[in-house]
Amino acid sequence: MLGGRSITLFHVRGIRIAVDWSWFFVLFLVIFWLSQFYGDVLGEAGSSSAPFALALISALGFFASIVLHELGHAMVALRNGIGISSIQLWIFGGVARMDRESDSPSTEFKVAIAGPLVTLAIVVVLVAVGLAVAGPEGFRGAALVESDSGVSGGLAVVAWLATINFLVLVFNMLPAFPMDGGRVVRAIAWWRTGDRTSATRFAAGLGRVFAYLFIGGGLLLVAGGYVFSGIWLALIGMVINGSARAASMQTAISGRIEGVRVADVMDREPVAIPGELSIERALDEYFLRYRWPWFPVIDAAHRFLGLLERERADEIPEIARATSLVSELLERDRGSLHVSEDDPLDSLLGNQNLRRFGALIAVDADGRLAGVITAEQVGRALRDAAG
Numbered sequence: 314m315l316g317g318r319s320i321t322l323f324h325v326r327g328i329r330i331a332v333d334w335s336w337f338f339v340l341f342l343v344i345f346w347l348s349q350f351y352g353d354v355l356g357e358a359g360s361s362s363a364p365f366a367l368a369l370i371s372a373l374g375f376f377a378s379i380v381l382h383e384l385g386h387a388m389v390a391l392r393n394g395i396g397i398s399s400i401q402l403w404i405f406g407g408v409a410r411m412d413r414e415s416d417s418p419s420t421e422f423k424v425a426i427a428g429p430l431v432t433l434a435i436v437v438v439l440v441a442v443g444l445a446v447a448g449p450e451g452f453r454g455a456a457l458v459e460s461d462s463g464v465s466g467g468l469a470v471v472a473w474l475a476t477i478n479f480l481v482l483v484f485n486m487l488p489a490f491p492m493d494g495g496r497v498v499r500a501i502a503w504w505r506t507g508d509r510t511s512a513t514r515f516a517a518g519l520g521r522v523f524a525y526l527f528i529g530g531g532l533l534l535v536a537g538g539y540v541f542s543g544i545w546l547a548l549i550g551m552v553i554n555g556s557a558r559a560a561s562m563q564t565a566i567s568g569r570i571e572g573v574r575v576a577d578v579m580d581r582e583p584v585a586i587p588g589e590l591s592i593e594r595a596l597d598e599y600f601l602r603y604r605w606p607w608f609p610v611i612d613a614a615h616r617f618l619g620l621l622e623r624e625r626a627d628e629i630p631e632i633a634r635a636t637s638l639v640s641e642l643l644e645r646d647r648g649s650l651h652v653s654e655d656d657p658l659d660s661l662l663g664n665q666n667l668r669r670f671g672a673l674i675a676v677d678a679d680g681r682l683a684g685v686i687t688a689e690q691v692g693r694a695l696r697d698a699a700g
């Protein structure tokens with residue numbers, strides 16, 4: 314369901330923020346539903362455009378809260394050397410797409426808890442603003458939507474955003490892997506046992522229990538007349554069930570190559586282009602000779618700088634090729650184009666850039682180019698382990 318055609322909204326620190334078509338459906342429903350809600354709160358339904366304006370502001374505030382939550386995950390992941398290709402919003406919320414899995418329980422824990430902590434901070438700020446503006450009694454009235462409480466539009470928006478973010482927080486922290494709470498459970502189980510495979514199996518099993526509870530609860534809601542909420546909850550249950558099952562299967566596969574490192578299967582003598590070379594020489598001596606779509610680029614000390622793609626080199630007009638340098642044109646590595654030669658091979662499963670480029674660069678402890686590992690080599694290692 315994810316991944317299909319998505320629309321890029323904007324970029325934050327190189328991370329693409331994109332929405333799925335299903336998100337517009339949610340946005341439309343939320344604005345429609347909130348217009349009626351604020352109409353009732355303000356007691357002037359249909360008579361002015363105020364309820365619609367408040368609904369629009371609330372929907373955008375909700376949208377911003379979800380993006381901030383995902384950015385919380387993303388920033389902590391980046392700080393721990395896990396690349397983030399995009400943040401996608403869809404019908405059930407947001408997903409920060411990571412290039413690889415965490416390699417330690419503490420990283421897994423920090424990345425998982427970062428999103429809920431951001432949401433908690435948003436709730437605290439909104440509650441503080443609401444209390445400062447209306448006092449305890451007034452804010453309570455606004456949050457509980459007491460009729461005749463004389464709530465102003467602005468206060469109603471603050472109260473609604475505080476409530477919805479609180480619900481997001483509670484829901485996300487349910488121990489239903491792959492939701493945040495489930496990832497925290499996996500991190501703790503991994504830390505206690507030292508075994509990621511069995512920790513994942515445990516968390517995924519718990520996730521599936523919650524998935525069935527959601528599906529059952531959703532059906533009860535539908536039976537009770539809450540058709541929309543019921544279907545939504547049941548669908549979330551089905552998504553969680555599918556993801557948990559996929560995680561168990563991936564764990565079973567990666568368990569087979571436990572103990573195998575990148576260095577064990579990589580190609581140790583990769584061809585690399587020196588960064589100080591001109592584009593003209595890069596084309597003549599590398600691209601035309603080997604006919605590969607890209608090459609790793611290194612500096613004088615053999616440190617890995619990034620990748621140069623053939624297409625980029627071809628775009629340079631012929632007269633400028635002798636004076637343009639490879640180092641000016643390459644796609645710089647911000648951490649997601651390389652892996653460590655000591656990384657376990659199973660940490661590469663699901664790596665987005667391995668899929669995109671067909672190979673990844675392996676570096677040693679000092680950042681020097683050590684080898685190239687291809688998707689084919691990873692696949693072969695998996696087949697060997699299975700056979």
Ligand SMILES: [Zn+2]
Pocket residue numbers: 382383386428429485493
């Ligand atoms: Zn999250």
